[in-house]
Amino acid sequence: MEERMHAETNILGIDAGSVAVGVAMATSDRRVVQTAYRVHHGDVEGTLLDILTEFELTKVAFAAATESAPRSLAATKRYNNEIAVITACRHFHPGIRGMLLVGGEKFSFSAFDRDGHFLGSTSNTSCAAGTGSFLDQQAGRLSLAGIEALSEKACASCGTCPKIATRCAVFAKTDLIHAQQEGYQVDEISNGLCRGLAKNIVDTLSLARRVEGEVVFCGGVSKNQAVARHIAELSGLRLTIPKNGHVYGAIGAAFALLDDLSEAADEVLNPTSLQTPEDLLLPVRSKAKEYYYPPLQLQLSTYPDFNSEEQYDYRDGKLPVEVDMYQSLEIGGEQDVYLGIDVGSTSTKAVLLDRRQDVLVGLYTRTSGRPLVAVQDIFRAIDAIGTQKKCTFKIIACGTTGSGRKFIGRLVGADAVVDEITAHARAAYQLNPQVDTIIEIGGQDAKFTTMKDGRVTFSTMNNVCAAGTGSFIEEQAARLGCPIREYSGRAENVRAPLASDRCTVFMERDIN
Structure with missing residues (x-):
């Protein structure tokens, strides 16, 4: 492999997440000579091609990518996203004891021993609260240009920040409206969002604990100074926020490939020859639309x-x-x-x-x-x-x-x-004394109630997630530019592709 590792060898690292694309170019001696980071708004491939026009691709010998990068990318080798970020962190921060990674859809905390050995990690579940996508969605509701503008507003806030429900994007919408009507300014609301998001991260990952040594905060949300300040305040952690922490995925992928080039003598890794950004893409193959659900039809009831x-x-x-x-x-x-x-x-x-x-x-x-x-x-x-x-x-x-x-x-x-459960039960019994089940879907609540002889025997409802409620549907209708009155009619008798039904933020990703 040594003949391929000459002084002019450059490695291109590419990381594409749910919100943004990060690209980094590194030399064979692990010097990062150029980086780029851009929000893709669902057009990952187009954004990547646009970024690559800024790089001198003729000097690139190999291209590495994270697993989340588009499959149409002709990468020399792909690497797990978290491993890529850890690789970058270990290189730039040899004494690292913790790594807090907060991206567009996921956040996690990885712990290391005194010798830098990986001990384990914890992460969020199928809820996007506490992620960059959550903040991006709220920025749009506040008529701000994006996460960067929201961060600037939050950092400029000097007043009291309102409490915003950051456990659900739909519930947050209601709290934003309430805060505006109570007279809070946009900068105070932005700061309240950042504090709520930081608290969710700290609570979910149990960060309010003593971690001796350096904790590196990386990922796209690390660029938000207000979130970083609130995390440090709530957890007591001493955070290190690297300048290029938001592109550590791309940098780490490049470094991981350099390791493989120098160590894996039995693995054939062919160099690439790039002239234009399009050279990094595989030939386009027409792909048939995939459907996972049959046409929606009302058959079991009227x-x-x-x-x-x-x-x-x-x-x-x-x-x-x-x-x-x-x-x-x-x-x-x-x-x-x-x-x-x-x-x-x-x-x-x-x-x-x-x-x-x-x-x-x-x-x-x-x-x-x-x-x-x-x-x-x-x-x-x-x-x-x-x-x-x-x-x-x-x-x-x-x-x-x-x-x-x-x-x-x-x-x-x-x-x-x-209460609503009592009201539903009384009305249902009035209409039909034989009723034994009530399913109620409101704007933010969804309830399931069973009855016998007009009395409620059991009831349950959603808690901190509005998936499956009216506001959830309204959010997606607005996203698709479809009037809510027409939404049902358009959905009937139509086959549907697979999409997340657990979170408005993830649904937005799937729509893209």
Whole structure:
């Protein structure tokens, strides 16, 4: 192998993650002469080709890549992502005792003994909370250019940062809206996001422990100074943040290949000849679309009829209210009604029932972090109905449910304030006394309830993850540019490819 390891041998290292592409060029004596790092927005191959135009490829003898790099890349050899980063860390930090790696979808902590031997590692699970993709998604919600802009805002914050739910991208969205409505500035909200993300990393990896020696913080999120500051504060660790830590995957892949070139005499590693970036790509082969799910069809049950006699949007309030008239109202008379209000984290609903307990009117609006405003607009819509139909509603009893039931219940003087499970069970039994199962999917909650003789026997719900909820679907509809009203119709009778259903962040990756 020695004839191939002459002084002018350059190794190209390539690392492509879920968010960005990193490229590094190293010499045979392990000097890193050039690096590049760029967010790919789903176009990994195009971004890589664009980066490679900045490199003098004619001087490249071999190309190494991490396992996550595109399969269309003609790499000399591929290496496990974590091993690649560890290789770079060991080279630049001989006395390393810990390595904190936080990337677009994963984060992990690796421990080493006094002699630098690997002891083991812990990592996150199938949730993207605490990763770069999570921050990138929240940056978009704050109308910021990206993670870099969010980091700059967070570092510039001097005020109190709000508490943001960083265990779920969907729940974080609600907290962002609440924080904005409470008057927090963008820099304070950005700092709150960074602190919440740092706390999630520290808690998940149990970093609040004493680690003697150097702990290297690397990966794309290591560029976020606010996150690094909060991690150090919450864990008590002494973090070393290398200048090129965000491209350690690419650098480590190049160094690992150098090791193989100098040690593995029995392995044939052919040098490459590059003139243009396209020379690094394998010939394109047409690939048939792969489907994993059959066409979606409703076969085991019938879909309920949600049609009403009259439907329109009331827009004279601060929030638009959808109004459905299910029964004709007596013009000019007084109507005794029961009022039910459901104040959820995503939407607020109300219904008017007559004395026979038939539904007269249904109303729906977005909560938007302002439950009081939402209920006020629903009351305005009810008042407008009375004016339009020339009738008077006399509310003989009122009940509230949902996450805002207690707050609104006190304000309106509700006769009953009940939890959602109780409300669902009572309504289901009223419609069908034989019902034994209720599946409820709301904006952020999903519940499964069993009943017998009108009584709840068991109930469970999601906790810190909103996968499978209405907000989850709404997020993806917005991502695809599809109006939420059209989403269901487009999904029916269509075969579907495999995509993550456990996290909005991972789903976004699969959509790309």
